[in-house]
Amino acid sequence: MLQQVNGHGSGSAAHSGESLREDLKELLGGEVPPQQLNDLTKVNPVTLETVLRCLQARYMADTFYTNAGCTLVAMNPFKPVPQLYSPELMREYHAASQPQTLKPHIFTVGEQTYRNVKSLIEPVNQSVVVSGESGAGKTWTSRCLMKFYAVVAASPMSWESHKVAERIEQRILNSNPVMEAFGNACTLRNSNSSRFGKFIQLQLNGAQQMTGAAVQTYLLEKTRVACQAPSERNFHIFYQIYKGAHAEERVRWRLPEGAAFSWLPHPERTLEEDCFEVTREAMLHLGIDAPTQNNIFQALAGLLHLGNTRFADSGNEAQPCPLVDDAQCSVGTSALLLGLPEDHLLETLQIRTIRAGRGQQVFQKPCSQAECNTRRDCLAKLVYARLFDWLVSVINSSICAAPDSWTTFIGLLDVYGFESFPNNSLEQLCINYANEKLQQHFVAHYLRAQQTPTALHPQEEYAMEGLAWSFVSYQDNQPCLDLIEGSPVSICSLINEECRLNRPSSAAQLQTRIESALTGHPRLGRDRLSPEPSFIVLHYAGPVRYRTAGLVEKNKDPVPPELTSLLQQSQDPLLKVLFPADPEDKSPEEPSGQNRAPVLTVVSKFKASLEQLLQVLHGTTPHYIRCIKPNSQAQAQIFHREEGSMARITALW
Numbered sequence: 001m002l003q004q005v006n007g008h009g010s011g012s013a014a015h016s017g018e019s020l021r022e023d024l025k026e027l028l029g030g031e032v033p034p035q036q037l038n039d040l041t042k043v044n045p046v047t048l049e050t051v052l053r054c055l056q057a058r059y060m061a062d063t064f065y066t067n068a069g070c071t072l073v074a075m076n077p078f079k080p081v082p083q084l085y086s087p088e089l090m091r092e093y094h095a096a097s098q099p100q101t102l103k104p105h106i107f108t109v110g111e112q113t114y115r116n117v118k119s120l121i122e123p124v125n126q127s128v129v130v131s132g133e134s135g136a137g138k139t140w141t142s143r144c145l146m147k148f149y150a151v152v153a154a155s156p157m158s159w160e161s162h163k164v165a166e167r168i169e170q171r172i173l174n175s176n177p178v179m180e181a182f183g184n185a186c187t188l189r190n191s192n193s194s195r196f197g198k199f200i201q202l203q204l205n206g207a208q209q210m211t212g213a214a215v216q217t218y219l220l221e222k223t224r225v226a227c228q229a230p231s232e233r234n235f236h237i238f239y240q241i242y243k244g245a246h247a248e249e250r251v252r253w254r255l256p257e258g259a260a261f262s263w264l265p266h267p268e269r270t271l272e273e274d275c276f277e278v279t280r281e282a283m284l285h286l287g288i289d290a291p292t293q294n295n296i297f298q299a300l301a302g303l304l305h306l307g308n309t310r311f312a313d314s315g316n317e318a319q320p321c322p323l324v325d326d327a328q329c330s331v332g333t334s335a336l337l338l339g340l341p342e343d344h345l346l347e348t349l350q351i352r353t354i355r356a357g358r359g360q361q362v363f364q365k366p367c368s369q370a371e372c373n374t375r376r377d378c379l380a381k382l383v384y385a386r387l388f389d390w391l392v393s394v395i396n397s398s399i400c401a402a403p404d405s406w407t408t409f410i411g412l413l414d415v416y417g418f419e420s421f422p423n424n425s426l427e428q429l430c431i432n433y434a435n436e437k438l439q440q441h442f443v444a445h446y447l448r449a450q451q452t453p454t455a456l457h458p459q460e461e462y463a464m465e466g467l468a469w470s471f472v473s474y475q476d477n478q479p480c481l482d483l484i485e486g487s488p489v490s491i492c493s494l495i496n497e498e499c500r501l502n503r504p505s506s507a508a509q510l511q512t513r514i515e516s517a518l519t520g521h522p523r524l525g526r527d528r529l530s531p532e533p534s535f536i537v538l539h540y541a542g543p544v545r546y547r548t549a550g551l552v553e554k555n556k557d558p559v560p561p562e563l564t565s566l567l568q569q570s571q572d573p574l575l576k577v578l579f580p581a582d583p584e585d586k587s588p589e590e591p592s593g594q595n596r597a598p599v600l601t602v603v604s605k606f607k608a609s610l611e612q613l614l615q616v617l618h619g620t621t622p623h624y625i626r627c628i629k630p631n632s633q634a635q636a637q638i639f640h641r642e643e644g645s646m647a648r649i650t651a652l653w
């Protein structure tokens, strides 16, 4: 692997920069200095090497945005560049007669979409698809675009009415810190990584003022509540309450200074995202009052104590597993904070209810130590996922406009980027499946655009781009999508079938089934050296090895009905809302009988939400922003051109 920092292995930065510019001048035929080359399609000749060099030169010159045909490439500066996002600059792009003639910027995309919604070009609705790997800057970009629209599409509310009802744009911006506190976490790749996908629809009226917004979220990584990978953290909000609670709140939420929680790893690390006050303030602006906030934080503290509840092996399967020494206190505190009777909570974790026979007779069976821990984790995930969904619905009711008050929208899609870890499971399969879908959408749009000239992209320009970009093969990724989601047999259908059969699933068996049912598929591979059952999918962005162990269980995402009914008996006002007692309110993932297969699997639900999203995107004019992470250390002024990043960059077009 070529290890090059700023394109040079040694030498001073000044010298490196100079020789890089010289190299580039030569490559470009001594014409345009690379910093001034605003469009990668103008690099001559267009090769991966020249494109990377051009991006590198621009990055070193603090030029972070570059056009690439119909895509805007955004390189993460990894340092504050306030002048690049100032309201003055926003207004400059907004006022420009031809914003696309200004330097490439996300504001060009912002302004283009804003102008398009009032144009007569169909479809009027616009969407901006922001993509890139974890830490590349997607959330930052989406946030900046929202600020841009908040400035240029402000509703004409008077200062007086502003005092009464906070401006809608401000409320929309306030949704960011709240969603990030509850949905983001520090991972190995990014200290503020979004652990969910987000599509925000900014709603505009006939006068092009922003009258409201609606947020749709996708697949929150709820497993993080109860299980954090080494060196990673739980969701930010847990650290915020742990570090930021006032003395009196610490007493109320049973969070004494220095208390240790197993679900709160690395509390000593302080991040800028740990700012509790910002979250509280934003929640208040969204209409979540102080008592409700107290209920939320109290329930979260209850989950932290639940995480300290550990079981020992009973040594006798007829006996419930006892708690380890100091866990009795944790169960008691957790029960208190969640408004549950302590003995009921403990019993629900220790004892399983089984319905069997014709008359659906009820039996009780003590759970094994592992089952007790699984039930504990499941309870936490259930509470957190419901809380997150409830918050999204509260945010939506605070920012959503009445249907007759808006006519068009601009959608911002910030989805998790393509992921490949040493261990990949169902989460990565879903994420990479979403990326395959979006890539297909992008390629289809690009090809369509080549055939359809518009004012902004005359046909000759596209034709030239097509020529210039011929080094990048616009791979049709339909075969890969067929492998993942196709009918009648695909990876998803086989995993779903295992769930339906509701038999003990073995990882090796699933691997064999996938291999035999999909044998010879061009996008399916096998790692013969893998120490565990797995399969490889050859994605457009690279091969990913998925472990089969745990896939079926995660896809079922079973929730023992006893856990739901326990939570329905909570005396806590918030849990009463999250788990209404009405028996008809059962969600589809909760089977009414112990042995009944779930109605909808995780994969089926994800597929359905993805299809809905694509339908929305198909009804809009799409714009693409590809975020690039110039180095994996999150350092400013370093551009790594090693193979990995080259591969990622080629995958981007």
Ligand SMILES: Nc1ncnc2c1ncn2[C@@H]1O[C@H](COP(=O)(O)OP(=O)(O)OP(=O)(O)O)[C@@H](O)[C@H]1O
Pocket (backbone or CB within 6 Å): 076, 077, 078, 079, 080, 081, 132, 133, 134, 135, 136, 137, 138, 139, 140, 141, 189, 190, 192, 193, 194, 195, 415, 416, 417, 627
């Ligand atoms: N334009 C920018 N200017 C300054 N810093 C930036 C910019 N874009 C990104 N960053 C920095 O990079 C970090 C990672 O960016 P961001 O969280 O937006 O990545 P992401 O692509 O959304 O990652 P994930 O997929 O993990 O959520 C930010 O926390 C910020 O510190």
